[in-house]
Amino acid sequence: MALDTTNLSILKLAGTPEQQKHASRILPIRKNGHILLATLLLTNTVINETIPILFDNIFSKGFISVIVSTALLVLFAEIIPQSIFSKHGLAIGAMLVMPVKALIFIWMIISWPIAKLLDHMLGTHTGITYGPSEFGALVELHDKSKHEEGTLRHETADLLQNILSLQMNPIHQIRQFNNPMLLLSSSTVIHVDQIIEYMKEGQSHVVVYDKYDKEDASLLEKEYHVTGVISLKQLLLALVERNESQPIGELASKPFLTCSSTTPIIEVMYRLLKSKNKEQVVLIYRTEKDIKxxxxxxxxxxxxxxxxxxxxxxxxxxxxxxxxxxxxxxxxxxxxxxxxxxxxxxxxxxxxxxxxxxxxxxxxxxxxxxxAEVELGLVGMMTGANILDQLSLDGPHLNFSHHPSNPV
Known part of the structure; x- marks a missing residue:
């Protein structure tokens, strides 16, 4: 019973060949935990009650048989087995699979109804699962720089914690989210000097928009109908090559992604990785659902x-x-x-x-x-590079206190 199904599944997938063999034998009977529990407890109870009766025939006085049987049970049924199983539980458990199956068959008439009642009242036996915070704490416990028995390099542990934090944190928590956007109308005629000035201010892209006056415009199109996003570097090269100024709406713009401000960072990163374009721009909108x-x-x-x-x-x-x-x-x-x-x-x-x-x-x-923080519409912009930068930040970024979230 001390062998958790999650740990057994891990050993079955990633353990040594011997561990995989042992875990594969134990898992089938360990998954039905309540039947196994009822069987072992029934067997243990019968043995505990039978031994004093047997010793009572050997020793004339009843209290002597009770003392001897109790001492033997504590020594050979509790202390010694617990100390051995704590280090070699997997191998011994695999060796005793067949005897345990025989006991399950013998006690099936009694143990099966008890197990079903426990399943109905308490739910079926499941292995331990970890949420992002708990998994992050587990990773930190394996950090070599913090624990002598750790198995992970500090860089590996920090990177894993950063990845886990991307599932917990929404996109609007990224530092670059608060940077001012450069929005220009598609009819704006821009010059080389202006582009250089924008780049000195730290801008990297320009969001090109048309005013949207349709009554049936969706929420994401409210105020601004974004037609494209242009990199200032590419815009500068295009104007230098053509040696003339023209409306930015006539220049080729890049495709862009959109997401709501409460979208988890990991989801946006996954979409960017699928697009295979690290410089692709993500426009962040705040929707009514986000405000709520x-x-x-x-x-x-x-x-x-x-x-x-x-x-x-x-x-x-x-x-x-x-x-x-x-x-x-x-x-x-x-x-x-x-x-x-x-x-x-x-x-x-x-x-x-x-x-x-x-x-x-x-x-x-x-x-x-x-x-102040609940206005609808376009509220931020960032590139895939900005999001990928989150993986290299110094950690940890996880709050190990209770965090209601889905398990990993």
Whole structure:
């Protein structure tokens, strides 16, 4: 039972030939964990009850048979087997597969109903699975630079953690996302001097757009109808070769990808790798779904903070110092301070939620603060190179605290 199905599956796929052989033998009976558990416990119970009875016939006094049988069971059924199985469990488990199958067959009439009841109440036995944070912690435990028994180079561990962070982090968290975009109308006539000036400012591409005045324009086409993206270097070469200026809408532009601001970075990277164009541009849009998610996350953080403050206030009220001050002066300044902070935070949370739901009106300053990060439309641009740069950043970038996410 100590052999986890996930670990057995790993050994079956990537272990030594001997480990693969042992794991392949054990896995079929280990997968049905409740039948195996019921069988082993029934067998163990019968043995524990039978041995004292057998020794009772040998020793005339009952208490002697109990002491001897208990000592033998603890020594030969607990201590010695546990110490041996902890180091050689895989090999011994594979050797005992046939006897265990025989026991399962013998106890099937009793163990099968028990196993089905446990499956219904607790669910079937599954191996251990790790989310991105847990998997990142596992990688860190194997970092040679941090643990003597580690098996991974620091560079390997750091790279793996960066890759895992790409699944957890949305595209708008990339540093380059906040860089200002260069948007120009397709009718704009651009000159060489202007391009050089843009490049000095750190710009690499120009987003070419037409005003979109259709009533049925989709959300992604709202405000700007992007017709293409042009690299400033290529634009400079084209103008130098032609020795004349012309509207940028008439120049050849590159294809581009689009995604929402909450798309995981790993998904965007996968699309870029499939396109086989490292310099391809990704335009990031904020959709109504993104805004709804941002508001929900914002309110959730405030509510979690309120819960922590309430817990802190309750712990303080139960402390000896607080009870002593209230007993003497019927007032505790710390309690008053914590209560006022909790009241302000709760009031702010309720007000923000009411404004976002439209149930109350707010002044311009409050509204601008609430909606500062929830504007629709085109909000960012980056290249595949910017996203790939995330793999070389110094880590770790993972939060090993509880993070509700899908397992890897």
């Amino acid at each position: 998610k941002i508001k929900e996350e914002r309110l959730q953080k405030i509510q979690e903070l309120n819960i922590k403050r309430q817990d802190g206030l309750n712990r303080h009220r139960r402390s000896i110092g607080c009870m002593s001050r209230r007993l003497v002066s019927s007032n505790c300044r710390t309690c008053g301070h914590l209560s006022s902070e909790l009241l302000r935070s709760t009031s702010k949370s309720s007000f923000n939620q009411s404004v976002e739901e439209g149930t109350v009106c707010s002044d311009v300053s409050s509204s601008s603060k609430i909606d």
